[in-house]
Amino acid sequence: MPREARRLSNNKVYHCMIRGVNQQDIFFEEQDYLKFQEIIKRTKQKFLYQLYSYVLMPNHIHLEIKDENQKLSQIIHNIATIYAKYFNDKYQRKGHLFESRFLSKNVESQYYILNLIRYIHQNPVKAGISSIDKYKWSSYSEYFINECIDCKDKIVDKEEILKMVEEQEKTEVKDFFKFNNRTIKFEDSIELLEFEMRSKLKDEEVIYFINKKLGISNIQEIQNYNVVKRNKIIQEIKKIKGVTQPQIARILGLSVGIVERVKKE
Numbered sequence: 322m323p324r325e326a327r328r329l330s331n332n333k334v335y336h337c338m339i340r341g342v343n344q345q346d347i348f349f350e351e352q353d354y355l356k357f358q359e360i361i362k363r364t365k366q367k368f369l370y371q372l373y374s375y376v377l378m379p380n381h382i383h384l385e386i387k388d389e390n391q392k393l394s395q396i397i398h399n400i401a402t403i404y405a406k407y408f409n410d411k412y413q414r415k416g417h418l419f420e421s422r423f424l425s426k427n428v429e430s431q432y433y434i435l436n437l438i439r440y441i442h443q444n445p446v447k448a449g450i451s452s453i454d455k456y457k458w459s460s461y462s463e464y465f466i467n468e469c470i471d472c473k474d475k476i477v478d479k480e481e482i483l484k485m486v487e488e489q490e491k492t493e494v495k496d497f498f499k500f501n502n503r504t505i506k507f508e509d510s511i512e513l514l515e516f517e518m519r520s521k522l523k524d525e526e527v528i529y530f531i532n533k534k535l536g537i538s539n540i541q542e543i544q545n546y547n548v549v550k551r552n553k554i555i556q557e558i559k560k561i562k563g564v565t566q567p568q569i570a571r572i573l574g575l576s577v578g579i580v581e582r583v584k585k586e
Contacts, residue, residue, distance in 0.1 A: 330427035333388050334373070336437055338424040339401055340381035342417050347408065348379055354458045357382070360403050361476055368396050371478040374438040377458040378448065383441045385428070387478070397423045431485055435500070438482060442501045453501055464497055522563040527572055530561050543573050555583040 341347040348354050354377050361384075365372065371387040388396065405418040428434050445456040453461055460477040486497055531537050535557055543554055558569050570577040 328427060329391055331429055333391065334428040334434055335386050335388065335393055336426045336428055337384045337386060337393070337397055338381055339384075339397065339419050340424075342420050344380050346379045347381070347404075347418060348377060348458075349412070353408070353411075356407055357400075357404055358458075358476060360400055360407075363403075364396055364399050365476075367399070368392055370396055371481075372460070372476060373434065373479075373482055374441045374460045374477060376441050376444045376456075376460070378444055378450075383444060385434070385437055385441060387481075393425065397425075435482070435485055439501050439503065461501060521565060521568075522561070524568065524572055527558070527561065527564050527568060531558060531572075540572060541574060544575065552583045555580055559583070 348357070357377055361372065361375070364370075368388070369390060370392075371389075373385040373387060375382070375384045384397075386393065386396065401419050401423070408418050409415060428437055442453050442459055442461045445451040445459065446453060450456065453459075460479075463475065463477050464479050464483070483497065486500055528540065531540055535554065537543065537554070543551055546554065555569065555573070558564060558573075559566075566580045567577050569575075570580045573580070
C-alpha cells in the first residue's frame, strides 16, 4: 500500500523528528553533535530554509523548519543521508541509521510555533539529562548570542520568533528566558504527543483525545451507543499511537473481548 503524501503547511512551518532505528543512539561524542550542526548549516545554504529551533538528543532530533520552497522531504533526506554516511564510516557500521520515514507535523499558527519552541528546548529536561540553559546541543543558547555579521556559529533564524514573543509580551510572555522555562500546559503537550517515543499513553491523555479529537464529552455514554456507532468510536481510538486495547476497555467500561474484536480500519 503506497504511503500517503505529506500535506503541505499553509504557512510553510513544520515540526520534524528524525530518530535512530530501533531508538538506538545516533550521537556518541561531541564531534558527532558538531558534525550534525555543520550539516544543518550546509543544507540551509543549499535549500534556503529557515530553522526556528532544534534539539539534538542522544537518539533523536527535533527540527522546527520554515520551508518557503516546500522541499521538506528533500531537506530531511539530505541531512539524514550525509550524517548517516559520516556515522557509519566513523564507527565502521553498515545499514540504516535512522527510521525509514521521518515524522512531521504542520505548524499552522503563531501560538503553535512558539509553543513548539518551548517544547523542543525542554526536551533535555523531560529526559532528565540537563536543564534548558546548560544543554549544549539545542538552539536555546543561540537566542542569547548578540547579533553578528556572518556569524559562523549561527544556525537558527531567530528574528521572526523574537518578534512574535515581543508581540505577546503584553500578555503572559515576559521575555524569552521565562517563555522557554514556563511549564507547558497539559492540553498543549497533548498536541505534541505524536512525537513522543513513549510506548504507552496515560489514561488522562487518551481521555483528552476522546474528548477533544472525537468530540465526546461523556465517555460513559459510549456504552449505550448502538453497535455500529460504538465500534466506529473504538476504531478511531485504536488509531491513537500509544493506546492499548485493555486501556480502551477500561476507559470505556467495556470488556477487553469487545475491544479486541473491533478491527482497526
